[in-house]
Amino acid sequence: MGPAQTLYEFLSEASELTIVCHNNPDPDCLASALALGRIAAAAGIDARQVLYSGDISHQQNRAFVNLLDIDLEPFDPAAVQNRDEGSLLAFVDHAVPGANNRVPEGTPVDIVIDHHPGEDIDAQFVDHREAVGATATILTEYVRELAIDLDTTLATALLFAIRRETLGFLRGATRAEYDAAGYLHDHADRDLLRQLSSPSVSGATVDAIATAIQNRTVRGSVLITHVGRTNERDALLQAADYLATLEGVDTAIVFGMLAEAIQISARSTDARVHIGDALHEAFADVGSAGGHREMAGGEVPLGIFADYTSDDTQLLAIVDQVITARLVAGLNLTDEPDDQSS
Incomplete structure (x- = not known):
């Protein structure tokens, strides 16, 4: 059984999912959170939330959230520390409590999906691939293998995240990024991609x-x-x-x-x-x-x-x-x- 199906079955046994973004989240983190939320919804989890801490200050990141209408909530310690049975905690694009996030060190994490270098990653489900260029690439693979409904918003978010994280496929890009982009291309909004690529600068x-x-x-x-x-x-x-x-x-x-x-x-x-x-x-x-x-x-x-x-x-x-x-x-x-x- 591949990681996509393993994740889906793990999610299908839960009743609630809290996804925590790293501090000052970028498009790779945000798009990955959006995709994981969609997978959780398909697995039957109705109670879902995406939390972030720090600021979404980069004009490109603000445009990403606003134009794609991504639902985010400020980080709440109680949401990760006082969880009921059946409530899962997930990290995307980061891996360890207390490292680039406000989650207290030692907090049990259920799901980690990341591509950054790291050690001491501990969770029930871990997909940690340093070789790939973006976490959004991993989530695109899941969406594809699980046949999750790929609407314009999700496709645009994932494609832009992969392009941004790899600086237009010039930094750290692998064949996996090109395969993911090829899958997403026909579903993405190209006008919206252009808007995201050229936001106003303060x-x-x-x-x-x-x-x-x-x-x-x-x-x-x-x-x-x-x-x-x-x-x-x-x-x-x-x-x-x-x-x-x-x-x-x-x-x-x-x-x-x-x-x-x-x-x-x-x-x-x-x-x-x-x-x-x-x-x-x-x-x-x-x-x-x-x-x-x-x-x-x-x-x-x-x-x-x-x-x-x-x-x-x-x-x-x-x-x-x-x-x-x-x-x-x-x-x-x-x-x-x-x-x-x-």
Whole structure:
């Protein structure tokens, strides 16, 4: 029995399903949650909810939720801790309680479907495939094998998620992504796909990207920069995507201060570098970081700098120095930048 049928039979014995998205969910997570909800409905589960924490701040993610009318609810600890018998808890696009989610560590999880690198995954049903390019690819396989009704909304969501997660099939895409896209293609709304691909950008995001461009330094083929303090978390991702296309740059790392934490986003096309491992080694002792060979991120609490200063300008200077030094050491870079524009 394959994983799709195993999952379906597991769901058919339950009465309720709570799907938890990771913090600040992206299209891959959201589309996967939507698909799992549809499979649960087909298996006879009427009581279903999708929870998220953090923000849906990236304009593309907001457009995804709004245009596809995806029903989401803010994370509620009681929904995952006070469950009745027959109530299942599922993770999609993440795997471990307390890691990139607000679920308390040690909480029993029933279903995990994910493609990110990870260890210590514990659930009654686990489909963890690091080799594929998107979690939505796995869910598309389930929808296809189980003959779940593939309406325009579901097909568009899954196809866009696969395209976005693989940067248009240029990052981490496998034959499975192409097979999934071929299946979804005729059912998707192409006008809606175009709308999702080109959402409007806020002025604050443009300002943050401009700051990242101004502050960039380059050592060999590695670009390191920061956006200062910002409320636009996803501006870091967009800045990293954009700066990774700069001529001569194989790896781009962008960080910034958001609320009470330092957020880090990285992109790499250098075959010699596993950027997820590099970030993990650089920041695991002071925060959390990791990801794929080509795409990674991290978070470091600002509290570790609390004894230095309460002045934001001075704090930024210290953060810049410390974070950059850790990146330079972790990537074995030269001390002095080859180019500095600020």
